[in-house]
Amino acid sequence: MSGGTSPIFGNLNWNVTPYTDAFQHPDSSTIIGAGAASVLVLGAIAGLALLTYMRWWGPLYRNWLTSPDAKKIGIMYIALALVMLTRGIIEGFVMRAHQATALGTLSAQESGLVAPDHFAELFSTHGTIMIFFVAMPLLIGLINFVMTQQLGARDMAFPVLNQVSLGLTAAGAALVMISLLVGQFGTGGWTMYPPYTGKIFSPGEGVDYWLWAILISGMGSTLTGMNFAVTIFKHRAPGMHLMRMPLFCWTSLCVAIMLIYAMPALTVSSAMLALDRYADFHFFTNASGGNMMNYANIFWMFGHPEVYILILPAFGVFSEISSTFSGKRLYGYTSLVIASMSIAVISFTVWLHHFFTMGQSAGVNIAFGIATMIIGIPTGVKIYDWMATMWRGRVRITAPIVYLTGFFLLFVIGGLSGIILANPSIDYQVHNSTFLVAHFHNVIIPGVLYGMLAGIHYWFPKAFGFRLSETWGRRTALLFVGGFVFTFMPLYVLGLMGMPRRSPTFQNPDFMPWMYLAAFGGVLMMCALASLVWTFWASYRNRVALAVPGGDPWNGSTLEWSTPAPVPEWTFPCIPQVSARHDWGERKRAGDPWKGPAAYTDIEMPANTVHGLLIAIAAFALGFAMVWHIWWLAIISILAIPGIVVIRGLRVIEPRIIPAAEVAEADRRFRRLVENLPPATRADEETERNRGVPDITEFAG
C-alpha cells in the first residue's frame, strides 16, 4: 500500500496487479502470479468474444441470467462450481509442485517454485474456493435441479430469492477471482484465524477479499437454506408424504435446516472480524480485551455442520444411484432417513474437535471427542445400507457406480482417520499436520466431489437431453480415484512423520519420496480435470447418438424420470398425484406409465426478472469497494441493494401464463415419441439403442 487513500479510487493504484511484481522481481513465483492473472484476463476476453461472435448475449440474458427457473439456476450454480473447480485443482497442483521443490535448510532463504507468501495465498484461496465456491455451489445447484423435480413441484417456493442467492454466491466467487488480478488474497488459510488476520499483522486488502466473499456468499447460502426448507414443507405434490420422499430430498431437507442454523455463525464471525479490521473493534485482537479463541469457537460452530452440509447431498446421490444401477429397491429407507437426520442434529454438537489443542480441560475434550465418535454411527449405517442395496442386485458398472465404488473404498479410510483424530490424545500429535490435510481431503473428495460428479453424470441427460459418454465418464472417475490416492495417502505418512500443514518449506530430506508421490498425484488430478472437460466435450459432439428424448435412460423409479429429456420449463404438464414411495416405479409395475393426463390447464410460471442480476452486481460492487476502501461506491451499492428490493416490491408482477394448448401439444408430442421409440433393455443401456425409453418389463425394484 503505497500512498494514501484516494477519494475516488480508494487504495487502488497501478501497482496492485501482479505484473508490477513480475517486472520488478522476475522469478518463478511472481511469473506464476502474473500468469494466473493473465489466464483470468484472457479467459474473460475469450468468453466475451465468444458471446459476441455467437450472438449469445440475448439468449444468455433472456434464458439464463434473468430466469427464476430452479432448474436453470441449478445448472448455473454447477457451471460456476466447475469454473472454480478448475482454478482450485490447478492451485492444488501448484502447491504439490512447490512442496516437491521446497526442501531447504534452516539458515537459507526459502526456495522452491513459489515464495512463502505466494504459497500462503495459494492454500488460502484453494481452501476458500473448494469449500465455498466449488462444493457449496455444486450441491446447491444439484439440489435446485433435482429436488423440485423429485418432489413433483414446478419451482422453488421463492424463485426470485433463489435467483438472488445464486447472484450473491457468484458475486463472492467473482471477488475471489478478481483478487488474482487486482491486489492479493489473504494468507491466513481458509479459516482466517485472527489475530494473524487482524489489521496489525495482515494490513492490506487480502483478508478483506476473503471477508467480503464470505459475507456475501454466506448470505446467499442462508437464503438458499430457507428456500429449500419452505419448498420441501409446502410444495410437495399431493400424496408426496414426507416418508415417500426420495432420499435425495431427505438429505436436501437436512442441508436446508443446517444451512439455516449454521451459516449465520459464519456471518457473525466474519462480521466481527470485519469490525475489528475496519472500525477498530477488539473482538479478536491480542490486547484491549479481545479474545482470539472466540473466533475459532464461532467459526467452527458453522464449520463443523458445514462439513455435513457438504456430505449429505452426496449421500443422497449415492442412495439414488446405488438403487437405480443395481436394479433394486433402496435397502433400509427408514434407517437412512433416521441416520441422515441424526447426522444433521449431531453435527451441531462436535465443533470443538477442531481445536482440542486450544488448552481447555480434558473433560471438555472428552465430551466433544465422544460426540464426534457418535456421529460415526449413522454414517457407518448408511454405508452398510448402500452395500445391502447392491447385495443381490444386478449392478451395472456405469460411471456413477465407479464413483460410488471409489467412495466406498476411500471414504472408510477417511472415516478411520476421522476416528483417530476424534481422540484428543492423538489429535495433540497430528492436529495441524498434513495428516489432518489428508483426512479432510479423504472425506471431501471421495464424499462430496465423487458424489456430486456422480450426480451430474446421472442427471445430466435430464438437463440437456443426451447422456454423457460412459467410457469417458469411467475414465474420469478412475483418474479422480487414482489422483486422490497418490496425492493424499502420502500426506498421511508425512503427517505421521511430523510435517505441519501449510509449510512453505521443510528441512527433512526423508519427506522427499512422499512429496514426489504426492506431486505425481497432483498430475493425475490435472489429468482427471482434463478428462472431465473432455467428457463434456466428447459427449456434446456425440449428442445425437447419445440423445435420450424418452427421458428415462436409467430405468429409474423417482418422479423426475417421468418427464422428457431435456425437461421442459414447466417440468410436469399436470402436477402428479403421488401414491407410493417410488411412484414412477409403481406406475411402471402397473403398466403404461406414460399415459397422458385427461385434461390440461394453463400453467403459471414466475416471470423472468432482472432483480437477482442487479443485486448480484450491487453486491459485487459493495465487496470490491469495501476491500479497496472506495467509500462512495460502497455507500451507493449498499443503498442499491435494499433499493432494488423495494422497487420490486412496489411493482405488481404478473406471473407468466403458459396456455394449456401449448402444454398439451408439447406433452402429446412427447407421449407419441415415447410410443414410437423402441424400449431399451439394460444390456443396451450404454449403446445408441438407449433412447430414454426403458423396457419396463425389466423394472423390478
Added chain:
Amino acid sequence: MSGVRLAAGCLLAWFAADAAMASETLQQSFLQPMGPVAQEQFTHLLRVVGITMLVILPVLVGVPFILWRYRYSRPRGHYSPEWEFSGKLEYVLWGVPVLIVIVLASWLWYSTDKLDPYQPLGPEPLQVQAIGLDWKWLFIYPEEGVATVGELAVPVGRPVELTLTTDTVMQSLLIAPLTGQIYAMPGMTTKLNFAATQAGEAEGENTQFNGAGFGRQKFIVRALEPADYAAWAARETDGLTLDEDTYATLRRRSVLADARADLGLEKRAEPIRMMLGERDAFEQIVAKYHGHGDGGRHGAGTVAGHWGGTGLPESDAGGAGQ
C-alpha cells in the same frame, strides 16, 4: 483382532522406520517416542486403528465382492430386487457400530484423561517457559537463570512442565517424539507436561501458520542425562542477557539465523544462549496484554512501552504483509 492390530502396527512401524531412517535429520515423529506421553499416544493410535478396522474391513472386502458377484454382465447368486428391509440386519447394522463406539469412547476417555497436558507427570517438574515469537521460540529457565532461543534442553527422568504464551499471533508448539502440541496465545498461558525417558535429540516446531518464516520456526530439543543437563545449564552464554533491548531485537519478525545476525552473532541457524536478566520476564510479557501499561491502544506502527508493547515490532512498522 490381534492379527489386524499386528498388521496395523507393522504398517505404522514401517512408516516410523522410514521416518527415522536418515541419521542426519532430527527425529520429529511420535512413532519413535522418546518419552511416556508420546509412547502412550502411539499405543493409543494402534489401539484405535485396530478397533476401527472391525467396521472398515467388511467394507473394503465386501464392496469388491458384491461388485464382482452381482455385476450385471455376469451375475451369480440370487436377484431379489424387492428386498428392502430386514429387522435382524438392522440390529447388526446399528448394533455393531454402537458397540464399537462404546469401546472406543471408553478408551478415548481413559487416554484423554491420562494424557491431559495440564497434569504434571511427577513431583517437582522442571519449570520451563516458552514464548512464541515470529518466527522463533524463546525458552526461559527461571530456575537456572538461563534463556535460549531455538533450543530446549530437558533432563532425562525428570518431568518437565512447559508454560507457553506468545508475543505475537496464535502459535502451536509441538515436540512430537516427547508430547503433543498445544496452542500458545498472547496474554494467555497454556501448559505441556511431559518427560523424556531416553537421551537423544529431536525437533520441535510451530504448527500454526504465522507468516513467511513459518516453515523455519523449528527448534532443537535435547534430552540429556542429568549430569549432562547440569553441565548444559552451567555452560557459557553467548555474552548476551535477555533484557528489554535484546528482547526488542528478538521480537522482530525474523527467523533464528537473522535474529542472530541482528544480535551481532554469526548468522547461522544455531541456538542463542543468554543470561536471564529479570526472573519474571515471562510474567511481564504475558501481563502486557492485560490492560495496564500501554494496553495496545495503537495500531501498526506506533510501538512503545514495556517489553515492546503489544503491536508490531518496530522494524516491521508499516512493512508487514508486503
